[in-house]
Amino acid sequence: MADIPARTEIGVTTGPIRGSKKIHVAAQTGSGVRVAMREIQLEEGEDPVRVYDTSGPYTDENAHIDIMAGLPALRRDWIMGRGDVESYDGRDTKPEDNGQLGPDRSGGVDPFPNVVKRPLRAKPGMNVSQMHYARKGIITPEMEYVAERENLGRARLAEYIRDGESFGASIPDYVTPEFVRDEVARGRAIIPNNINHPESEPMAIGRNFLVKVNANIGNSAVASDVANEVDKMVWSIRWGADTVMDLSTGRNIHDTREWIIRNSPVPIGTVPIYQALEKVGGVAEDLTWEIFADTLIEQAEQGVDYFTIHAGVRLPYVPMAAKRMTGIVSRGGSIMAKWCLSHHKESFLYEKFPEICEIMKAYDVAFSLGDGLRPGSIYDANDEAQFAELYTLGELTKVAWEQDVQVMIEGPGHVPMHKIKENMEKQLEACGEAPFYTLGPLTTDIAPGYDHITSGIGAAQIGWYGTAMLCYVTPKEHLGLPDRDDVKVGVVTYKLAAHAADLAKGHPAAQVRDDALSKARFEFRWRDQFNLSLDPDTAEQYHDQTLPAEGAKTAHFCSMCGPKFCSMQISQEVRDFAAGKSLNHPGDDSVSRAREFAANNPNGVLGNAENVKTDEAEAGMEEMSEKFNEGGGELYVKAD
């Protein structure tokens, strides 16, 4: 039976994913950079399969996990080695940072015991963003790491003919560090990694790389706590989340975030306006640029890798939402809309945008330019408010790029399938190919409880069209805060959608995993089939619900059809027989012959085998038949 890995005292899940082991591969540049991935061992002499792995040291049998200490500072030497940062006395944590000035006065939680007192920032006049280095022609160790990670499986590329439809993307056969540098320099990809988050394993978000997935965690005033949120982070990356956003809106936002970042091997994103709102006791009108800027610095010192900032919710656009079915569904967007209306002023996020860039570039925090006016219903899809904001985000992208600050653009939302492509096309036009990062989109509103699926459908499509990262949606969307089971289901759903997009784009070697799994399935290597899947635990549990005995793991059937009806078993017999003879089969022209025959016989005269086969095939068939029957022609042979 499948067993569930043990959880540590503080509640995070450790131990390898079933069937996998963590490996570290040296970057081919020989620089010493070693890249984490995992390898799935297979049975019966099959080559092992390596897969991209976001789970960090938690799934490394050789790692010692101590949530109180945090993860090793993997990137520290690289950051220090660039000589452009200084440490300084960071800002003190204030009670309002943890929501203790507002009506929800909290008893607080234990702060992370090993906070870095003196955070890093750029030396005066310096810019530490990966885009800045890229534009100076520098290939950083982070870029090398990304190249090696993204090259996974391409060693087997020679076995494949590339086949896909990428709608004009530029996906190379092999990813070199130079390719990564160029993509980052032109803004077509970002590597989100704050200098104060040295624990992160570098990754790239961009159309010409693997499609990525983000998981949202975070408490609310109504539900959850620090232990749950750290657990959810570790659980989400176990199943494949490439980045995690901490969207906490309740108490203890600062302390919760510290625990998360110190223990996260993936980039962490936030929406700083949430915490700023808590600091003014929940009264949106009392927000100020000063409080917001202080919050940006606070979060940058902790190591947040990207900020969602709704700088496109401009005063004149707010009334456009009045004629919508579901108004403004973005929390940050609705908060800024309220501020703009009450002050009758342009958004301070928009007006102070260059100043925000100054902060971002001192720490290498990337922008996630928020889609505060995204559509929250099919009725509102692709409306005036949505696209007005998009063009403004394009304008702001240029401002950010003037200062070499990394940018990605957020996107919808709720969009019926026939309107999805327009979103991709407009975003490419408006935003200079900055990476697109969408929430779904949901392709219908009628299935709360199943919105991971309504949106998985849209996400797979928009990923295929060129979206670089997909923000997951869980079964709890519209209904409540997700728990850890929901987080897993959301992550796996989005991983399969992202992979479907990679396949359709013709990403080299994406199909290696599908082929290995299908081969295992056909050959009844059940354990291999489970271990190669996105969720080996669930696959095995489902199988074992009806066939738990150990012997069933090598059986040539399952409970769907039973031993007499398993098409895979029968197929095996057919194939083995055909392979055993130098069988001439009719060859490539059978399809056109069948087609021609059908076209030339409109009155439904039946064809016969003469119409299709050749003389060689005839002889081969007869021989096959004799041999098949001589071989016993048995339908089922016991496996053991």
Next chain:
Amino acid sequence: MADIPARTEIGVTTGPIRGSKKIHVAAQTGSGVRVAMREIQLEEGEDPVRVYDTSGPYTDENAHIDIMAGLPALRRDWIMGRGDVESYDGRDTKPEDNGQLGPDRSGGVDPFPNVVKRPLRAKPGMNVSQMHYARKGIITPEMEYVAERENLGRARLAEYIRDGESFGASIPDYVTPEFVRDEVARGRAIIPNNINHPESEPMAIGRNFLVKVNANIGNSAVASDVANEVDKMVWSIRWGADTVMDLSTGRNIHDTREWIIRNSPVPIGTVPIYQALEKVGGVAEDLTWEIFADTLIEQAEQGVDYFTIHAGVRLPYVPMAAKRMTGIVSRGGSIMAKWCLSHHKESFLYEKFPEICEIMKAYDVAFSLGDGLRPGSIYDANDEAQFAELYTLGELTKVAWEQDVQVMIEGPGHVPMHKIKENMEKQLEACGEAPFYTLGPLTTDIAPGYDHITSGIGAAQIGWYGTAMLCYVTPKEHLGLPDRDDVKVGVVTYKLAAHAADLAKGHPAAQVRDDALSKARFEFRWRDQFNLSLDPDTAEQYHDQTLPAEGAKTAHFCSMCGPKFCSMQISQEVRDFAAGKSLNHPGDDSVSRAREFAANNPNGVLGNAENVKTDEAEAGMEEMSEKFNEGGGELYVKAD
């Protein structure tokens, strides 16, 4: 809290779907035909919403359900009224019909207690298929029923501008019985209803109608029994299955099917080769045309509405499967492949196809021409074997249509997204627009346990492109036999995919339900939101996991964000305020102004509100701000 409806003694679920009541609407022709649907009552004076309903009398509070008696013979008068049928002494049930000659000698189950001893068939020389009537210019009561059912919601069409991309389909604003007749006459739609299944509520499968969903049930040698299978059928139609296939391969096939058909208000499909194989003790080589023909008659007498027949698995195509990754994944296809090889003969299904048509037309059984050579892995997608068979199915379609026998065409399988459209295009070309009926397709192989989602992605797309019916896939696909929970998840997944396709095709009034639900969501009518959804029980349960108190059902927040951060609540305030004033907002040219500004300012000079607003808007904004603040500017107002 959500309660689960009670189950009867034999275990089927009855009682209305939460928030809905069954109604019967008179067909507009005034003929007396009354069509079953359901109506969802809403709160606060909102118009009720009617939805298409497949659940039959089981959800009708006024119906008396007696599984031993079966459902009322709804169509009997219509069938008898055509004067072209006779009753006769049907074939006796033999032990081998229930698998009692093979090694799995069974103790049997209680047969259905009210079997019709004298089934109906066409009088000599007559043809009772709906296609035959349609081609004679006759509009049957079945066609009227279909028209009324498909017209659901179109009364509100005047509120909508049709908007979609249907890739050349011909979806009318209103469905008339004449339109139905024409579609059936030209073979572009079918109405599957055997004259011996008078209990069925007529429905149409065709590109120009709502996209339909099929659920598979049936036991295997390893799992399940009669009570479970009848329960699954009732459960699957409760959640929206338009047809059900009984794919039993274990014991008691004949008796199980009788219980199912007598109690099914939806069309029932089967794959007769399975039962034929049981009759020869599981030895494929011992199959004969005579045994198969006898099985067709046996099943037609019981009332099966459509037969999957793998007549396209021709002898010369079988070796093409030898070079595949996963061979032949269709049970029926693999059985016929084995038969062809061992006899070195062309398939008797192909050679006797005209004789099969003679049987079908005497009962009005429709063909589902089987895709025995469908791809079972990404590797095999769109290969030679698959398309050779497709063109042969096109040829056979013409033969069937020569005898006015209804036809639909089965399709794949496992297909990456970029190869999906080719399937639709080739099928339209090859099969004369006969309805397409696909299994997914799955868009990646790497997620067993989640294949309802990998395939939901492909199903939504191919439905959008023109596929008429989608065969569901459950989470147990590739792993084991689905239980009732899996059946429900599979059905709801496919219903949402079919609906997403209807929306994208621009099906008139498909959006009525999305809009009603989103409006309910925006106005915090939680019960309405749940009741309008595809699965009200689950939506409510998920909500109640964190907010179970009754008061939460009218709360202006949920546990995702809590009271201070609910964007919908804030949006309400913004909208109410804007609506209260004769507000001039900048108008339709804002998007192009924003776009123009961005294009003309490549160096990232920030715009300001002057770039976008007008003088009227300026005045309006100022007034709005004063009023907003005078109104108290409160963020959250208690709901009760």
